[in-house]
Amino acid sequence: MIWNVVSDSSCDLRMASFQDSPVRFEIVPLRIQVGEREFIDNDELVIPEMLEAMAAEKAAASTACPSPAAFARAFEAGDCTVCFTISANLSGTYNAAVMARDMVLEEHPEKKICVIDSKATAGAMALLVYRAIALMKDAAADAFEDICDQLRLYQAALRTCFTLENFDNLIKNGRMRPLVGSLLHSLGIHVIADATPQGTIHVADKARGEAKTCRAIAALMGASKDCTGARVVISHCENLPGALKLKQAIHDALPVRSVDIISCRGLTSFYAMEKGLIIGY
Incomplete structure (x- = not known):
């Protein structure tokens, strides 16, 4: 049984920090376009370099959400998966994750996948990840729906x-x-x-x-x-x-x-x- 927590990169956490976690954790990166340069929001991204490029670029920079295929690959790695995304009112990331869930369940109906719109970003998403891992640790497979319900209630209480x-x-x-x-x-x-x-x-x-x-x-x-x-x-x-x-x-x-x-x-x-x-x- 592989418990799996997935988040887009707006959670501000680093995958390297969870190497010893009993629950699998994966971050699916967004992309930032600055002029002709594309920055992938992974653990290797050098933030000062990106900010310097943004300051030097006269035109507006933009962002792109992960593809459904990128989320699907992360979902396929677990048996029971909970995914958190940046607010659906700020990005198309939530919709991409929902599409990925449907794609994976069509091929693997035995898997369990829950996608939760954080309606936030950054620290609130990090708190959701922490809570999910704490609930999943040593949990039985039949606890999945209860865990998802608890996480939805927790999300509603976050600010x-x-x-x-x-x-x-x-x-x-x-x-x-x-x-x-x-x-x-x-x-x-x-x-x-x-x-x-x-x-x-x-x-x-x-x-x-x-x-x-x-x-x-x-x-x-x-x-x-x-x-x-x-x-x-x-x-x-x-x-x-x-x-x-x-x-x-x-x-x-x-x-x-x-x-x-x-x-x-x-x-x-x-x-x-x-x-x-x-x-x-």
């Missing part, structure tokens, strides 16, 4: 918020006027946003300066749910000092159980840009 300092990508993609982006940057204003239950993005607040931004994020987290005993994951884009300050602000303000810090992979770096922070809790 995501983030803050941006660099607005170049939003400007290049036509989502922010250049004048507004330049003004926010020059004034040191951080945009704070969260994900809605439907998986869309909502601008929740703005704060000036790092300390005020950290306090505003902690306040937003406390207002959105009861964080007592919650596990928190902060993804940072080349901003470990900022992530450490935010971790301390969260511990000071909220009764969370733990705060883990991980580095953004390619897809989340594409959206967060340098110094961006994404919080899943």
Whole structure:
């Protein structure tokens, strides 16, 4: 019996970190197109190199979701598989995974495959992966449906918020006027946003300066749910000092159980840009 957890690369985890796991874990990478260069969001991607290419490229960069065939190969490697994807409102990745599930089940009807739309990205997806592996460890095959039900409930309880300092990508993609982006940057204003239950993005607040931004994020987290005993994951884009300050602000303000810090992979770096922070809790 092979228990199998699959995620697209927006989870910000690295496959190398799970080599000793009793549950198989695989990441299916997205792709980032910057001018004529394509960056594959795998464990070998050098994030500063991609960000440097994005800064030098005048045209807007773009992303591409994995193919159904890529997901199908990952699904075929397990007997019981749970797959998590970035919000279906942000990417076609969920649809590609569902197509892959149907393809594999047609050829291998004995397999069990569950695809869950995280309605989020980054830390929230990492938390789902952690929970799935914990539930699958030593589980019997007949526990599959119960595990899937527990993971769906857990997904519904998770929240995501983030803050941006660099607005170049939003400007290049036509989502922010250049004048507004330049003004926010020059004034040191951080945009704070969260994900809605439907998986869309909502601008929740703005704060000036790092300390005020950290306090505003902690306040937003406390207002959105009861964080007592919650596990928190902060993804940072080349901003470990900022992530450490935010971790301390969260511990000071909220009764969370733990705060883990991980580095953004390619897809989340594409959206967060340098110094961006994404919080899943």
